[in-house]
Amino acid sequence: MEYLPYTLKWLELVLRWGHVLFAILWVGNSFLFNYLDNKLNKNISSDDIDGEGYLMHSGFYYKLTRLKKSPPLEYLNRLVIFKWQSYLTFVTGILLLAVVYYYNSGILMVDKRVLEISSFNAILISLSSIIVSWFIYDLLCRSNLIKNNFLFISIILILLVLISFGLTKLFGPKFAFLSVGLIIGTNMFGNVFTVIIPNQMNIINSSRKNEKFDISLSLAAKQRSIHNNYSTFLVLFIMLSGHYSFIVYHKYNWLILIAIAVISVLVRHYFNLRGRNIHRLYILITSIVLLILLAVLILIFKN
Numbered sequence: 001m002e003y004l005p006y007t008l009k010w011l012e013l014v015l016r017w018g019h020v021l022f023a024i025l026w027v028g029n030s031f032l033f034n035y036l037d038n039k040l041n042k043n044i045s046s047d048d049i050d051g052e053g054y055l056m057h058s059g060f061y062y063k064l065t066r067l068k069k070s071p072p073l074e075y076l077n078r079l080v081i082f083k084w085q086s087y088l089t090f091v092t093g094i095l096l097l098a099v100v101y102y103y104n105s106g107i108l109m110v111d112k113r114v115l116e117i118s119s120f121n122a123i124l125i126s127l128s129s130i131i132v133s134w135f136i137y138d139l140l141c142r143s144n145l146i147k148n149n150f151l152f153i154s155i156i157l158i159l160l161v162l163i164s165f166g167l168t169k170l171f172g173p174k175f176a177f178l179s180v181g182l183i184i185g186t187n188m189f190g191n192v193f194t195v196i197i198p199n200q201m202n203i204i205n206s207s208r209k210n211e212k213f214d215i216s217l218s219l220a221a222k223q224r225s226i227h228n229n230y231s232t233f234l235v236l237f238i239m240l241s242g243h244y245s246f247i248v249y250h251k252y253n254w255l256i257l258i259a260i261a262v263i264s265v266l267v268r269h270y271f272n273l274r275g276r277n278i279h280r281l282y283i284l285i286t287s288i289v290l291l292i293l294l295a296v297l298i299l300i301f302k303n
Contacts, residue, residue, distance in 0.1 A: 038275030111172030181238030
């Protein structure tokens with residue numbers, strides 16, 4: 001028996017299992033906290049409390065309070081900080097990328113019918129696309145463009161179109177789809193690792209020194225968290241894209257991916273608004289109609 005191939009199979013199994021598990025935990029946290037933020041009662045006249053609400057789970061009531069000020073010092077030492085779900089999702093994903101795709105780059109990444117490139121160049125392009133995309137996205141988030149929602153979203157959509165189209169002209173269809181997911185997933189991790197958690201730790205350190213924390217840090221962290229929240233449906237779709245061969249190998253696969261991105265954001269937006277008791281049923285209906293229309297167009301323009 002070849003021990004290396006057998007070991008790699010088990011390594012892939014454990015990494016893929018862990019990747020899915022940690023992603024479930026991360027997405028679940030994202031959905032829960034954004035939902036709670038939308039549901040909390042904000043009509044409270046208090047110097048300490050920003051919002052509050054009640055939950056029920058497994059037969060017990062829970063009171064949830066969002067504070068304007070720091071909790072007592074003894075609670076600061078027992079804070080639950082949700083970060084390892086994100087970190088481990090990213091680490092297992094990168095290891096999977098290396099063990100499965102980079103190790104077999106000549107087979108799983110390069111498609112000579114698309115573009116004849118060496119395995120080394122394919123890996124180099126893959127890594128470069130992930131790193132450069134993060135720096136561009138982060139730069140946009142730190143610029144004044146972030147203050148204009150329409151302009152920021154438009155630029156992000158244009159970049160997504162360029163990335164999706166470009167990658168499908170460089171790699172095999174399956175890896176091209178996966179690469180788009182890698183870029184978005186890395187940006188989500190980057191939001192947690194470089195903004196959300198550092199800002200939280202800065203706030204905690206200020207609280208321990210009995211100093212008033214900078215509310216702009218909270219707002220910046222929440223903004224990146226919302227970006228992650230809107231990205232989740234598309235990333236999950238791409239994670240499972242290996243099962244959608246009729247989409248992945250379609251001649252207009254990059255355009256289909258963009259359509260799915262728009263539809264998934266619309267669905268997420270509907271539920272986020274609904275969490276704030278803003279009912280815009282037409283948004284959900286529009287997303288369903290668009291999905292049906294997409295299915296019809298894929299059939300009409302099949303390979």
